[in-house]
Amino acid sequence: MPNTYERIKQNKIFNAPNSWLKIKTIEMHTGGEPLRVIIDGFPKLEGNNVLEYRQFIKNNYDHLRRALIHEPRGHADMYGCILTPPNDEEGDFGILFLHNEGYSTMCGHAIIAITTLAVEMGWIEKKEPEAILKIDAPCGRINSFAKIQNGKVQSVYFHCVPSFIVALDQKVEVPGLGLVEYDLAYGGAFYAYVNSDKLGLELTPENYSLLIQTGMDIKQAVMNSSNLIKHPFEEDLSFLYGTIFIGSPISQGIDSRNVCIFAEGEVDRCPTGSGVSGRIPIHYNRGEIKLGESMIIESITGSVFKGSIFREEKFGGFDAVIPQVEGTAYIIGSSDFLIDPKDPFKHGFFLR
Numbered sequence: 001m002p003n004t005y006e007r008i009k010q011n012k013i014f015n016a017p018n019s020w021l022k023i024k025t026i027e028m029h030t031g032g033e034p035l036r037v038i039i040d041g042f043p044k045l046e047g048n049n050v051l052e053y054r055q056f057i058k059n060n061y062d063h064l065r066r067a068l069i070h071e072p073r074g075h076a077d078m079y080g081c082i083l084t085p086p087n088d089e090e091g092d093f094g095i096l097f098l099h100n101e102g103y104s105t106m107c108g109h110a111i112i113a114i115t116t117l118a119v120e121m122g123w124i125e126k127k128e129p130e131a132i133l134k135i136d137a138p139c140g141r142i143n144s145f146a147k148i149q150n151g152k153v154q155s156v157y158f159h160c161v162p163s164f165i166v167a168l169d170q171k172v173e174v175p176g177l178g179l180v181e182y183d184l185a186y187g188g189a190f191y192a193y194v195n196s197d198k199l200g201l202e203l204t205p206e207n208y209s210l211l212i213q214t215g216m217d218i219k220q221a222v223m224n225s226s227n228l229i230k231h232p233f234e235e236d237l238s239f240l241y242g243t244i245f246i247g248s249p250i251s252q253g254i255d256s257r258n259v260c261i262f263a264e265g266e267v268d269r270c271p272t273g274s275g276v277s278g279r280i281p282i283h284y285n286r287g288e289i290k291l292g293e294s295m296i297i298e299s300i301t302g303s304v305f306k307g308s309i310f311r312e313e314k315f316g317g318f319d320a321v322i323p324q325v326e327g328t329a330y331i332i333g334s335s336d337f338l339i340d341p342k343d344p345f346k347h348g349f350f351l352r
Helices: 004-010 050-060 062-069 108-120 205-225 273-285
Strands: 021-030 033-040 080-084 093-098 130-137 140-149 152-159 164-174 178-186 190-195 240-247 256-262 294-298 304-315 318-327 329-339
Touching: 021 062, 021 108, 033 062, 033 108, 050 062, 050 080, 050 093, 062 080, 062 093, 062 329, 080 108, 093 108, 108 130, 108 140, 108 152, 108 273, 108 318, 108 329, 164 205, 164 273, 164 318, 178 205, 178 273, 190 205, 190 273, 205 240, 205 256, 240 273, 256 273, 273 294, 273 304, 273 318
Parallel strands: 033 080, 093 130, 190 240, 256 294
Antiparallel strands: 021 033, 021 329, 080 093, 130 140, 140 152, 152 318, 164 178, 178 190, 240 256, 294 304, 304 318
């Protein structure tokens, strides 16, 4: 009779009962920021476009978002996405973004990752030198481009939705900080941009907890004081997603450092694609970047995105730009998540 260790070597697959929900994912990261791509097992979403799918999942399956993003399957800084049909025949697919608080309107790191995955999985043809995807996000259609060499993705860049300044040089009273100056801009989501050097706040991992608290305090103060956070066309997009600290670079050859505190105190490990998109019109307005120029922005992990201007555009009364943001993503694993209906923590829990 085989001993226990021999049985272990012979039996390595757990067959879950049919009553358990089984959800398959592919695990990725972009600049250190995770992306859990849900590819099978999630209940069918109903709707006619991405915003309707987003509302349907909010109303009917938010417990599954919590199960996959919160502990014990995830953590406070986990991020995920689920793919949907496109809004029309011109699109390739739609995408919904999941995080610790809910559902964001845009996510650049997820666009970079899912474009990489689409090529590596053979969902689209590996056309060299570039493969093109049209992705419907809640904020609108994103055109994404995979740079391919010898059949492998070298990097991905995307053209964001029209991005614009809402207000510059605003001031808000923040408890414990006093009067804080910020810029308000949109890059697929609304952010308050704050110069961290003026606060004496270094954008380093050692200040991780302080960055979370400060970012959330500023976000709450801006939300309580500003009535400017309004998308020109979609009420569902009219909310402040986070605070972005802009500081001096730490690495050589970098223009600046970017740390985004979003959702419920989540810290972006990458420079934040939608955040960089919102920064571009600010710098363009101040003459700090011109058409044909680019900025290299690093994150709290030292990963980098390159931001530039694809073109200028009018959008709902705003002088907007179409930002171009480039980065790299990697596949790091695949998972089969099981949800036991008897598990008291089956829908996750959240500790910060």
